[in-house]
Amino acid sequence: MREHVKRQHDQKRVGDSVSDTSADHVHDDSDEDVPPSQDLRPDIPHSARLYDYYLGGKDNFPADRAAAAQVVQLLPHVPAGARANRRFLGRAVRCAAELGIQQFLDIGTGIPAAGNTHEVAQAVDPTARVVYVDNDPIVLAHARALLRGSQEGRTGYVDADVRDPEKILGSAESRELLDFSRPVALICVALLHFIPDGERPADVLARYTAELAPGSVVILSHATGDLMDADKLAAAASALQAVNSSGVSLTPRTHAEVLRLFEGLELLEPGVVPVHEWRPDGDLEDAVLPRSHANAYGGVAIKP
Numbered sequence: 001m002r003e004h005v006k007r008q009h010d011q012k013r014v015g016d017s018v019s020d021t022s023a024d025h026v027h028d029d030s031d032e033d034v035p036p037s038q039d040l041r042p043d044i045p046h047s048a049r050l051y052d053y054y055l056g057g058k059d060n061f062p063a064d065r066a067a068a069a070q071v072v073q074l075l076p077h078v079p080a081g082a083r084a085n086r087r088f089l090g091r092a093v094r095c096a097a098e099l100g101i102q103q104f105l106d107i108g109t110g111i112p113a114a115g116n117t118h119e120v121a122q123a124v125d126p127t128a129r130v131v132y133v134d135n136d137p138i139v140l141a142h143a144r145a146l147l148r149g150s151q152e153g154r155t156g157y158v159d160a161d162v163r164d165p166e167k168i169l170g171s172a173e174s175r176e177l178l179d180f181s182r183p184v185a186l187i188c189v190a191l192l193h194f195i196p197d198g199e200r201p202a203d204v205l206a207r208y209t210a211e212l213a214p215g216s217v218v219i220l221s222h223a224t225g226d227l228m229d230a231d232k233l234a235a236a237a238s239a240l241q242a243v244n245s246s247g248v249s250l251t252p253r254t255h256a257e258v259l260r261l262f263e264g265l266e267l268l269e270p271g272v273v274p275v276h277e278w279r280p281d282g283d284l285e286d287a288v289l290p291r292s293h294a295n296a297y298g299g300v301a302i303k304p
Contacts, residue, residue, distance in 0.1 A: 045246045047194055048136040052111040054082035059111045059138055067246040074239040075232065080285070081275075081295030082190075085221055087283055088275035088298045089189045090115040092219040095268070095279065095300060096185040097124035101217055103184045105174070105208075107133040107162050108191035112142050117187060118155045126152040129177045133158045133168055162191060163199065165207040183215040190296065192261065193223040196251050202261055209265070212303050218265055221275050221298040223252040229292045258297045265301035272299040 042061035045068075049060040053068040056079070060068075071078055093104065102125055106117045109132040121128035132143055132155065143157040156173030168174060178184055186208055195201040209218060228236050243250045259272050270278065274294035276286040 045248050046136050046138075047248050047250075048108075048110045048134060048139050050243075050248065051082060051190065052113070054079045055086060055113050057111060057113060059142065063246075067243065067248070070242040070246075071239045074235040074242070077290075077293035078239075078295065080289060080293050084276040084286060084289055084294055085190050085296050085298070086113065086115065087286060088221055088278055088296075089117070089187070089219070090120050091279055091281055092189075092298070092300050093117050093120040093185070093187070094124060096217040096219065097121045097128060099217065101183055101185045102128050103178050103182065104128065104130040104187060105133070105168075105178060105184055106130060106187040106189075107168065107208075108188065108194075109134050109139065109143070110190075111136075111139050118153065121185075122153045128153045129155070131156045131158060131171075131173050131177050133160055133162070135159060135161045162188070163195065163204055165204070165211075169208070169211055180211050181213055183213050183217065185217040185219060186212060187219045189219060189221045189298075190223070192220070193251050193253065194249055196249055202263070205261055206264075209303060214303055216303045218262070218301045218303065220258075220261060220300075221296045222258045222261070223250065223296050224254065224258065225252045226255055226297075227274060227291050227294055232292070255297060258299070262299060262301045264303075266304050267299055267301045272297050274298070 043063050045064045049064040050068045052058075053060045053064055054072075096104070097120070104117055104121055109117070117132070118128065118130040121130060130153070134140070134143070140157065140159050154177055156177050158168055158171045158173050160167045160171070162168075169180075188205065192201040192205065195204060205220075209216075212218075225233075225236055240250060240252065255272060262272070274291050275296045275298040276289045276294050277291075278298045278300070280286050
């Protein structure tokens with residue numbers, strides 16, 4: 001399979017390298033009794049719940065809504081950018097599945113919404129397996145209830161932080177559902193901008209890609225300030241300050257910085273672009289979305 005996937009990947013590269021399947025869900029043996037990795041703090045905003053708010057979801061608390069509303073007041077287009085990012089996820093997952101990828105590790109999955117990774121992947125291949133990872137107790141509760149796979153495929157959930165690759169890669173779910181000797185799609189969508197420079201996000205990502213087999217896919221999107229209109233830069237700075245002062249660390253990065261995250265991988269066309277411009281599929285909102293409202297770059301790459 002690896003060679004089959006690799007041959008298909010070769011057709012669309014751009015540039016040089018910069019268990020039992022009858023069950024549908026898996027978790028630790030005592031999953032229902034294991035507390036999440038952190039206490040639920042409804043008084044402190046969480047990135048997953050802010051994103052849920054931007055997408056129009058209801059699984060957020062007053063503290064999340066207050067922080068998000070500050071951002072939207074300054075930058076009213078942020079929810080449109082979040083929706084564009086969500087659609088990028090769907091297109092990228094579908095691309096990976098159509099290339100023959102049958103295993104997906106989705107880190108920072110967030111609260112379930114339309115077009116979850118397993119739904120998109122299993123629409124292409126019903127046997128696809130997905131392991132979701134997040135560290136918000138609200139996501140954990142919803143994942144157990146809602147992230148159910150197809151009859152043929154399976155899904156699992158790991159309660160962990162992206163900065164703990166040993167826990168994620170060594171978890172019972174990952175060991176049972178994912179075979180790292182075969183290609184895996186690693187998904188880090190709207191995630192690495194929550195890791196500050198001092199914690200070296202490129203090194204965090206590299207700890208995962210090092211475990212991937214050749215032919216694996218890396219799907220990544222990242223917040224940026226590059227696309228902002230000049231007359232919105234002051235508002236963007238205020239919005240960033242509001243987010244960071246709420247307790248959610250956010251570090252937008254330039255195109256060059258996002259491109260460096262793909263170092264050692266081979267980007268698929270069209271490279272690293274605003275999320276709504278990555279292989280558009282005719283969605284009407286994407287078609288009219290100004291670049292300045294995208295808020296994020298996206299890209300998909302192959303491990304050679």
